[in-house]
Amino acid sequence: MRNRGPRLFALALAVILLSGCRARGPGWAGQVPLAKAEKTEFMMDTVITITAYGPKAAEAVNNAMAEMRRIAALMNADDPKSEVSRINQNAGKRPVRVSEDTFRLLKLAQRYSELSGGAFDVTVRPLVVLWGIGKKDKYVPDAAAIERARALVNWRDLILDEKARTVYLRRPGMGIDLGGAAKGYAADRAREVLLEHGVRSALIDAGGNIWALGRRPDGEPWRIGIRNPRPEHGGELLAVVPSEDLTLVTSGDYERYFIRDGVRYHHIFDPRTGRPARSTISATIIGRNSAEADILSTALFVLGPEQGLALIRKLGNLEAVVVTPEERIVSTSNLEDKLEIVRQEGGTGDKGR
Amino acid sequence: MTRADKLILVVVLGLALGSFALIGLRRAAQVRPAEAQVVVEVDGRVVDMFPLAELKPGERRQVRGPLGYSVIIGGDNKVRMESSPCPDKVCMARGWISLPGEAIVCVPNHVVVHITGSLPEKSYDAVTQ
Numbered sequence: 001m002r003n004r005g006p007r008l009f010a011l012a013l014a015v016i017l018l019s020g021c022r023a024r025g026p027g028w029a030g031q032v033p034l035a036k037a038e039k040t041e042f043m044m045d046t047v048i049t050i051t052a053y054g055p056k057a058a059e060a061v062n063n064a065m066a067e068m069r070r071i072a073a074l075m076n077a078d079d080p081k082s083e084v085s086r087i088n089q090n091a092g093k094r095p096v097r098v099s100e101d102t103f104r105l106l107k108l109a110q111r112y113s114e115l116s117g118g119a120f121d122v123t124v125r126p127l128v129v130l131w132g133i134g135k136k137d138k139y140v141p142d143a144a145a146i147e148r149a150r151a152l153v154n155w156r157d158l159i160l161d162e163k164a165r166t167v168y169l170r171r172p173g174m175g176i177d178l179g180g181a182a183k184g185y186a187a188d189r190a191r192e193v194l195l196e197h198g199v200r201s202a203l204i205d206a207g208g209n210i211w212a213l214g215r216r217p218d219g220e221p222w223r224i225g226i227r228n229p230r231p232e233h234g235g236e237l238l239a240v241v242p243s244e245d246l247t248l249v250t251s252g253d254y255e256r257y258f259i260r261d262g263v264r265y266h267h268i269f270d271p272r273t274g275r276p277a278r279s280t281i282s283a284t285i286i287g288r289n290s291a292e293a294d295i296l297s298t299a300l301f302v303l304g305p306e307q308g309l310a311l312i313r314k315l316g317n318l319e320a321v322v323v324t325p326e327e328r329i330v331s332t333s334n335l336e337d338k339l340e341i342v343r344q345e346g347g348t349g350d351k352g353r
Numbered sequence: 354m355t356r357a358d359k360l361i362l363v364v365v366l367g368l369a370l371g372s373f374a375l376i377g378l379r380r381a382a383q384v385r386p387a388e389a390q391v392v393v394e395v396d397g398r399v400v401d402m403f404p405l406a407e408l409k410p411g412e413r414r415q416v417r418g419p420l421g422y423s424v425i426i427g428g429d430n431k432v433r434m435e436s437s438p439c440p441d442k443v444c445m446a447r448g449w450i451s452l453p454g455e456a457i458v459c460v461p462n463h464v465v466v467h468i469t470g471s472l473p474e475k476s477y478d479a480v481t482q
Contacts, residue, residue, distance in 0.1 A: 040397040042463050134441050208482035216478065227482035236455075240477050248481040255482070256441065284481060342476070 037061040043072045046207025053201040060197030064190035071186040075178045092172030113155035116299035121271040125175025126152040133267040134256040150274035184294025212243040229282035234343035249293040250284040251301040279304025282323040305330045389470035418462030
C-alpha cells in the first residue's frame with residue numbers, strides 16, 4: 001500500500017500521454033481503416049458507381065447494384081418488355097397492372113407534373129421520340145410535327161388506379177418517359193439497401209445524380225461538386241457543397257445536345273412548347289429524396305430562376321441552384337452560405353485541360 | 354519508487370511514444386505523393402494502367418469496347434479521347450484530363466478512362482451533373 005503514490009503517478013502519466021492520440025483525428029475509429037467497396041456498371045444510358053465503407057461494404061454494394069438493375073429493367077422505355085413500355089404499348093387500349101415501384105414513382109411524377117403546372121410532364125415521351133436527341137443526327141422537326149407530338153403530352157391523361165395498381169394512358173400515341181425520375185428512384189432504392197447492410201458512409205453516383213450517405217470515412221461531410229455548364233468559362237466546377245445525408249441532382253443542357261446553325265438543341269423539353277427549354281442552362285436540387293430531386297431539377301430547369309425557385313421555396317425542405325443563360329448563379333437563400341463557388345470569374349477559363 | 358514502478362513507467366512511456374511514432378509513420382505513408390496513373394476500364398474491369406507521365410504527347414493507345422476501338426491520345430501530362438466508335442462522341446467532347454479524380458466516360462462503348470493518384474488539388478468527392 002505504501003507504493004500507491006508513484007503508481008498513481010505512472011497511471012496519470014499514461015492517461016495524459018495516451019489521451020494525446022485522440023486529439024489527432026476523429027478518434028480511434030479514424031485510425032482503423034474501414035473496409036471499402038466500389039463498383040461501376042453501365043445501365044440506364046449512363047454509368048453508375050457505388051462506393052461504400054463498412055464491415056459489410058462489399059455485399060452491400062453488390063446488392064445495391066442489383067437493386068438498381070432491377071429498377072432500370074422495369075422503367076427502361078427503350079426496352080419493349082419493360083413495364084413502362086407495356087404501359088405505352090397499351091395507350092388508348094387498356095390499363096396495365098404494374099409493380100409497386102413503378103406505381104409509386106408514377107404517382108410521385110404525376111403529383112409534381114401537377115405542382116409544376118406541366119413544366120415537368122411524365123408523359124413527355126412523344127417529344128423525346130420525335131426529337132431523338134443523341135439518337136437521330138442533328139434532327140430538328142418541323143413545327144407541325146412538334147405540335148402533333150406536343151398535343152399527346154398531358155399528365156392529366158395518365159390514369160393511376162391505386163386499388164388495382166394499374167396505369168392507363170387515355171389516348172393512343174401517348175407515352176411515359178421516366179428518364180427524368182428513374183435514376184433518382186434507383187439511387188433512393190440503392191441507398192435503402194446500403195442502410196439495411198449497416199453502411200453509414202457511402203457515395204452513390206447514378207450518372208451525375210449523387211446520394212451522399214452519412215459522412216466521409218474521415219468524419220468530414222462529403223464534398224459534392226456541381227458541374228459548370230460552360231467549362232470553357234471558369235473551369236470544370238461551378239461550386240462545391242459540403243453534404244451530409246443529402247442527394248444532389250442536376251439537369252443541364254450539356255449532357256445530350258447538338259448544335260445546328262449556332263443553336264443548341266438539348267434533351268430537356270418544355271412540354272408547353274415542345275422544344276428544348278431555354279430559361280436556364282443548369283438546375284440543381286439538393287434534398288433527401290433523389291426521385292423527387294430528379295423530377296424537380298427538370299421542373300426547375302424548365303420553369304427558370306424566378307418561377308422555378310419560387311416553386312422550390314413553396315415545397316420547403318429543399319435547396320436549389322440555377323445557372324441562367326447569362327451564366328449568372330442564383331440559389332435559394334439558405335444555400336448561399338454553404339455554397340463554395342469555385343468557378344473562376346472573368347478569366348478565359350482553362351480550356352486546355 | 355520500487356523496481357516495479359519504474360518498469361511500469363518505462364513501459365507506459367514506451368507505449369505512448371511508440372504509438373505517436375506509429376501514427377506519424379502511418380501518416381507519412383498516406384501523404385506520400387503517388388504518381389498520377391491513367392486507368393482504363395471496360396465494363397468496370399481495368400484493362401490498362403500506366404503513369405500519366407509515361408504517355409508521350411501524340412502517343413496513342415487503343416481500348417476495345419463492345420462497339421469497337423476507342424483511341425486515347427497523350428498530351429503534355431494530359432490525356433483525351435481522340436476517336437471513338439460511339440454515336441454521340443460525348444467522350445471526345447470531354448477534352449483533356451490531367452488531374453487525379455478526372456475521368457472520361459464513353460457510355461455507349463462502356464469505356465472509362467480516369468486518373469488516380471494523391472489528390473492535393475481535388476477538392477470534391479463526386480460531381481452532380
